[in-house]
Each structure stands twice: as structure tokens, then as C-alpha cells.
Amino acid sequence: MNRKSLLCFGLAAMMLVSNIHPASAISAGTKFKVQYTHNKKTYTKKALNARYNNTIIKTNMPGFLDGSTSMYSAYWIFGRCKSLGTSYKYTSKTKKITIKKGSKTVVMTLDSKKATLNGKSFTLPAAPRKVRYVAKKKNYIMVPGQTVAGKLGISYTWNNRLLSGVMKVSSSSSSSSNSSSPSTPTTGQVVAPKTKITAGSSNYSVRIKKPSGLSSAAVTSEDDYWNKRLILNINGNYKTHFSSSSNRNIKDSLSYSVSYTGGKTKIYLTTSSIKGFSITQDSSYIYVKYAAPKTMFSRVIVVDAGHGGSDSGAVGNGLYEKNMTLSIVLKMKYYFDRNSNYKVYYTRLSDWYPGIKERYTFSNNIHPDRFVSVHINSFKKKSANGTETLYNPKGKNSSSPYSISCKNFASSVHKKVLAATKFTDRKLTQRIPGSGAGVGVLSYSNTAATLGEVGFITNSSDAAFMKNNYTKIGKAFYDGILASF
Known part of the structure; x- marks a missing residue:
């Protein structure tokens, strides 16, 4: 999927959650005129809309591209689409745009790329703008769809042929492998990986009393590790019950809070650092045990997933590296979600940019057995092609009982990816820190680490294959990691 496609589908997909808007939207692809109020310039734009299954979602203001970033009406999407569970507020005096969903709050300023998520700064790909829809003679505040969607943890897909976002809601409306943001890397009920330590009546950090008649099926969990917390989602309004201190026993230090939104009671268990969680239930209690992963x-x-957000990575043949690496990682996640023997943490699952230091620090704080970074290569000569896998020969081995060197880990991944692509074998490449060829995530990783350069985005043949085979490539990385154990 090219950059425009990926950036377009953020807010468009969110529009799919509700089709109650009474106003008509022009068809996707139709040209219309808008005037930016900050510079008084008028532009002709191509409309973007959204579909729920085969039904177009109607709004008063269509979406459009600002450069390569999709822009959507903050009011019509975040303020009017109640099924989304979001709220929208604009303060004209300060030009602040505040959008909330559950515990997440995104604050933006009109005409500025600087924004915050729960107080943490990040950069938008395009500034929010007040835009006049020329034909209707009305102004609308437009925000970057993809980024805002990702920050709020809303899932989405994109249909490039229809210029529309398309959402298919699963039985758990918040469950999707592509829903995540830095604040919510995974949502919904997740298959728990096999643990060394299991929570129970005689081994727990937190014990929570259940209200009478609450079934185990009504309780799901969400490992919100970027926010260092576990979220328990309970169907129904039990806020009063779970807020009562008499209904919980906390043995280990953490912050406990409760909210009710969208038909669910949410219990937030926030820790001082990233933890691994085990959750079990009986007819009377929910037991939670946590410790280092x-x-x-x-x-x-x-x-x-390499690059992201404002950092597009390599560009070629109508493709952007950041979108390709994310697509591959999401396919890897599909397989890992179905294998309970592994606990996997992802640096990003949506289009945002964690800094290089943020990535390796995140990993080192977890102390994993393996670290793998997915990238796409490029070169000024379009004939350059092939699969290459990088490693740091001075890097650390992973810890026992699954000890392996960086080179051997790289070799395990390289064999599987090369077999999937059948590209030219560019073999393993050393990247030594301090040599001018070092790679930050490999230089500073405290475990066996490798970086896979799948193929060349600047080579038309490599690019075409990668674009059409994300599942095969994602499965190859998955297989390579498993083989290393």
C-alpha cells in the first residue's frame, strides 16, 4: 500500500463505525474546492469517503489529502460519531483541539504540527487546519486522520480502488491486529502466552472480587504496555462495585482506577515499568499476577517496524518504506497472536515514529530473548536488488536458556526471508558500532538482534513482489524467529 493509501485510511475507517449522519457527502474521487483560512489560498481537492461493508458513510464534509496526509473533519468524525466513543472540543481562544477516547487524550493546536498524547509530545504529519468548504460556505476544522486514529487506538483498513476506508467489526469491537497506537499496541481479548508464573488464589499481585453473576466470558484483558498498564474490560456498568476498595486486595505496588465507557467497565492497573501479566478467574475473583516479562x-x-510517522524511510515505485515494514509486521503479529508459546512486544503497530533510542530502550527495558527490526532497502541505481540481513558482530548474545549469537540469529531469519522472496542473496552484513556503518537498534541492543532488509524499494521487480506478498514475508520472519529457538 502506498503512502497516500495508508495515510488516507485513518479517519475514513473510523467513520465506518456509525452510519447515522444525515448529511450527504460527495462521492470519493469527486473534485471540490476548499480555502485554507490561515493563508487564504483556494485548492481543488479530491474527496475521500468511507464505507461500512458496502454502505458509504455520509458526512457534511468529505476528507481530502493535504500533501500525502489524509485530513478529516474533527467535528463530524470525533464529535458526531457516537459509536466511536470519542469526544471533540475546540477552544477558539487558544486554538486547542482536544479529542478523547477512554483514557487517551490527544491535544492539537490549529496550524501547528506539535501535539500531545496524554501529555507526551509527538509530531503530526500535517498541521490541523480550519478549512472553508467553498460550495457550502462553511468552515470545518480538519485533522490528520491516520495519526489521530492510531493515537486513539482505532483499527482500520483501506480500499485504494474505492478511495475509502473499510471497517469490519469483530465480535470484540476493539479487537484488531492493526488497531494500535503507541498508547495501545494491542486491544481486545488476546490469547495469553504461556507463562512461567500463573496467577491464582495463592499467587497474585491483585485480587478483584467479581459482582454476583458476572461470567468469566464477560471479562477480557488488554496489555497496554506502552502505557505500562493492564486494562481489564468488563461488559456492563460495574463502576461502583469495582471502585470500592473493599472489593480488591492489592499486594504489590500499582495504581488502580476504574472508568465506564462504551458499555464497558474498565479497570486500569498501572505499574512503574513494563510488566508481564497473568490473569485467571474463578466464580468469585479475578486474579492478576505481574512481574518482569x-x-x-x-x-x-x-x-x-522500521521508520513511521514523519519518517517515511526509503521511497520508490510509488511505495513508502514505513508502510511496507508495518504491513509485514502486522502479518507477523497475525501468526504470533495464534502461538501461545511466545510473548511479543511491538515498537509500533500504526503509523507513528518512535525514535531510534526509544526503540532500543523500550526493548532493553523488557530484556527479551530476541530483537528483530524490519526494513526495506534502497539505492540510487535501480538495478540494485536482493535480500540482506544485518547484525552487530560485537552485539550481545541472548540470555539462557535460549542463548544465541547475533550472527546465528541473523542467519536463522535470513534463510527464511530469502527462501520466501527468492531474491538475490546479499548475505549477512556486519554493522560494527563506531565504524560509520553502525545501526542504532543493533549497536545498543542488550540481546541477540538483527535487522532484515527484505528487498529494494527502488528496484521495480523487488518492489512489486514485496507489495503483493506481505503475508509471505511476515510468515518468513515469524518462521525465522521460531527457528532460532
């Missing part, structure tokens, strides 16, 4: 889980992996 490597204490809780037998096999721990960190997966990094």
Missing part, C-alpha cells in the same frame, strides 16, 4: 514468560521477543 522474562520472569512471567518463557520466550520473549521484541519486533520493530
